[in-house]
Amino acid sequence: xxxxxxxxxxxxxxxxxxxxxxxxxxxxxxxxxxxxxxxxxxxxxxxxxxxxxxxxxxxxxxxxxxxxxxxxxxxxxxxxxxxxxxxxxxxxxxxxxxxxxxxxxxxxxxxxxxxxxxxxxxxxxxxxxxxxxxxxxxxxxxxxxxxxxxxxxxxxxxxxxxxxxxxxxxxxxxxxxxxxxxxxxxxxxxxxxxxxxxxxxxxxxxxxxxxxxxxxxxxxx
Amino acid sequence: xxxxxxxxxxxxxxxxxxxxxxxxxxxxxxxxxxxxxxxxxxxxxxxxxxxxxxxxxxxxxxxxxxxxxxxxxxxxxxxxxxxxxxxxxxxxxxxxxxxxxxxxxxxxxxxxxxxxxxxxxxxxxxxxxxxxxxxxxxxxxxxxxxxxxxxxxxxxxxxxxxxxxxxxxxxxxxxxxxxxxxxxxxxxxxxxxxxxxxxxxxxxxxxxxxxxxxxxxxxxx
DNA sequence: TCCAAAAGTTGAACGTGTTCAAAAATGGTG
DNA sequence: CACCATTTTTGAACACGTTCAACTTTTGGA
Numbered sequence: 001x002x003x004x005x006x007x008x009x010x011x012x013x014x015x016x017x018x019x020x021x022x023x024x025x026x027x028x029x030x031x032x033x034x035x036x037x038x039x040x041x042x043x044x045x046x047x048x049x050x051x052x053x054x055x056x057x058x059x060x061x062x063x064x065x066x067x068x069x070x071x072x073x074x075x076x077x078x079x080x081x082x083x084x085x086x087x088x089x090x091x092x093x094x095x096x097x098x099x100x101x102x103x104x105x106x107x108x109x110x111x112x113x114x115x116x117x118x119x120x121x122x123x124x125x126x127x128x129x130x131x132x133x134x135x136x137x138x139x140x141x142x143x144x145x146x147x148x149x150x151x152x153x154x155x156x157x158x159x160x161x162x163x164x165x166x167x168x169x170x171x172x173x174x175x176x177x178x179x180x181x182x183x184x185x186x187x188x189x190x191x192x193x194x195x196x197x198x199x200x201x202x203x204x205x206x207x208x209x210x211x212x213x214x215x216x217x218x219x220x221x
Numbered sequence: 222x223x224x225x226x227x228x229x230x231x232x233x234x235x236x237x238x239x240x241x242x243x244x245x246x247x248x249x250x251x252x253x254x255x256x257x258x259x260x261x262x263x264x265x266x267x268x269x270x271x272x273x274x275x276x277x278x279x280x281x282x283x284x285x286x287x288x289x290x291x292x293x294x295x296x297x298x299x300x301x302x303x304x305x306x307x308x309x310x311x312x313x314x315x316x317x318x319x320x321x322x323x324x325x326x327x328x329x330x331x332x333x334x335x336x337x338x339x340x341x342x343x344x345x346x347x348x349x350x351x352x353x354x355x356x357x358x359x360x361x362x363x364x365x366x367x368x369x370x371x372x373x374x375x376x377x378x379x380x381x382x383x384x385x386x387x388x389x390x391x392x393x394x395x396x397x398x399x400x401x402x403x404x405x406x407x408x409x410x411x412x413x414x415x416x417x418x419x420x421x422x423x424x425x426x427x428x429x430x431x432x433x434x435x436x437x438x439x440x441x442x
Numbered sequence: 443t444c445c446a447a448a449a450g451t452t453g454a455a456c457g458t459g460t461t462c463a464a465a466a467a468t469g470g471t472g
Numbered sequence: 473c474a475c476c477a478t479t480t481t482t483g484a485a486c487a488c489g490t491t492c493a494a495c496t497t498t499t500g501g502a
Contacts, residue, residue, distance in 0.1 A: 010480070035459060045482045047462085056459065124394060173345060181440050188436035195429060204423060208416060215409035219402050231450065231498095256489060266452045268492085273450095277489065 014052040017042050021059045022066070026102065030060070061128070063103070068131050071099040075138045085146035086194035089160065092142050093186045096164060097171055097179070104171070104179065123165060136161045146194075149201050155213050156197070163193070235273040238263050242280045243287070247323065251281070282349070284324070289352050291320040296359045306367035307415035310381065313363045314407045317385060318392055318400070325392070325400065344386060357382045367415075370422050376434050377418070384414070 020042040024033040035056055039046045053059050074095035082091040123132060139157040148156055167189075171182040200209045241263040245254040256277055260267045274280050295316035303312040344353060360378040369377060388410075392403040421430045 013480085034457080036457090046460095047482050048480075050460070051480065054460095185436070185440045188432070188439065192429065192432055192436065199425060199429070202425060204420060204425060208413065208420070211409070211413055215406070215413065218409065219406045234450085255487080257487085267490095268452050269450075271490070275490095 013044065013048070017044065017049050017052050018059070018062055021053075022063060025060070025063055064128070065131055067099055067103065068135055071096045072134055072138055074099050076141065079141055079145065083145065084194070085142070085148065085197055086191040088142045088146055089193060090186060090190040092138055093164060093167060093190060094183070096138075097167070097182060097186070100168065100171065101179070132161075135164075139164070148197055152197065152200055152209065152213070155216065159216070160193075163189075234265065234269070238265065238270050238273050239280070239283055242274075243284060246281070246284055285349070286352055288320055288324065289356055292317045293355055293359055295320055297362065300362055300366065304366065305415070306363070306369065306418055307412040309363045309367055310414060311407060311411040313359055314385060314388060314411060315404070317359075318388070318403060318407070321389065321392065322400070353382075356385075360385070369418055373418065373421055373430065373434070376437065380437070381414075384410075 017038065021033070021038045024038055024041060028037075035049055036046055038059075039049045042049070075092045078091035078095045079088055082088045122128065136157050139160040142160065143153065143156050167182065167185060170185060171179055174180075174182045196205075196209075199205045238259065242254070242259045245259055245262060249258075256270055257267055259280075260270045263270070296313045299312035299316045300309055303309045343349065357378050360381040363381065364374065364377050388403065388406060391406060392400055395401075395403045397403075417426075417430075420426045
């Protein structure tokens with residue numbers, strides 16, 4: 001009689017496993033969260049957790065999804081009152097890192113699972129395409145509100161996302177308190193990139209940028 | 222009565238384990254090479270392999286070392302008859318990827334072990350400092366034989382090495398036949414970087430490059 | 443030559459992620 | 473209700489990397 005589609009029993013169990021795992025990941029980190037631990041905490045058998053999630057990594061992918069959603073929300077919010085490419089880029093990058101911060105302790109372990117090409121977590125792979133496209137979408141928002149030469153406009157969001165991936169990699173390695181160095185990097189790199197974009201119309205720079213775009217297209221095929 | 226310093230028995234065993242492991246890594250890949258397999262093939266017990274190598278990763282580090290040595294040799298050779306920054310850079314990068322090629326099949330799995338910050342394989346970490354410094358040395362060679370503005374000269378090798386790490390990351394993901402796309406990237410990026418270096422004296426570009434250098438210094442501390 | 447300390451060797455044992463055949467619960471059909 | 477196919481659940485079992493206490497061999501000085 002519910003208007004809402006009632007979760008089937010099995011969907012409830014799946015959600016229970018997922019939430020238990022998320023909580024455990026957040027409190028104990030990646031390595032100390034074991035499949036047996038998740039099963040025990042969720043009150044189901046080890047086999048059942050594997051019935052719903054084929055691997056530990058697939059559970060981490062859920063965490064990844066959640067974090068990207070948070071990143072998007074935070075970035076959209078921050079973009080509302082930021083104008084100019086430098087500031088907008090800075091806002092988006094800081095928002096992204098903000099959303100990631102709770103996971104820094106086990107981001108280290110995570111990256112081992114996230115980077116192998118065939119991993120479902122691999123940011124460049126097929127399984128995470130949807131998530132990746134939303135992430136690129138954030139940088140489309142960044143670009144939309146800023147002055148960007150036309151010949152660069154279409155490609156820029158993807159390039160910025162790639163740069164963001166670099167920032168995330170840096171962040172994972174960043175052992176300074178509160179990841180201060182990553183913040184420094186963002187604050188320094190954002191205006192630099194903005195300047196580069198602004199200069200990209202100038203006669204000396206434009207051919208260079210065009211070559212970069214051509215190379216990007218060529219390398220992708 | 223040997224003039225050569227005779228290997229002690231234990232050094233021989235260590236070498237035996239190492240060579241067995243290297244062969245096994247090369248033929249079966251990372252994942253299918255097990256510590257038990259190495260021990261069996263080498264004719265020693267499982268415990269003994271752990272007496273000489275504290276972990277599987279430490280054995281992979283040996284492979285890493287070997288490959289860097291090969292890279293250096295190949296690069297030095299290739300640099301002998303290459304002049305101009307673009308060509309020299311191209312030569313060094315291709316030589317590096319050449320040396321890496323036999324490992325592409327399990328480079329994928331490798332990266333999972335290599336990137337976590339605390340891993341001995343992490344290219345930015347302390348355990349691999351020596352190896353890293355030789356690698357940066359290759360790019361010092363590249364720079365020495367080319368015309369580079371003075372204000373950039375000291376920092377450039379490290380920046381190029383960083384770029385090379387990016388190329389390696391790209392190569393790991395590169396699923397095209399014979400990693401064609403990586404070769405395309407090298408051929409396209411090398412002249413671009415050379416141009417950028419050449420232009421770095423010009424009034425518009427110089428402040429940008431100087432800012433990049435300043436940011437690099439700031440971020441590293 | 444002897445013996446204690448050091449170096450080297452061993453295989454059982456632990457905890458892990460993952461697999462799987464079998465058992466149990468569920469849902470629809472006659 | 474009775475029957476059967478499908479979905480869900482279970483825990484034992486596997487292979488793995490790693491640890492460790494016990495054992496054996498080598499070393500070097502008295």
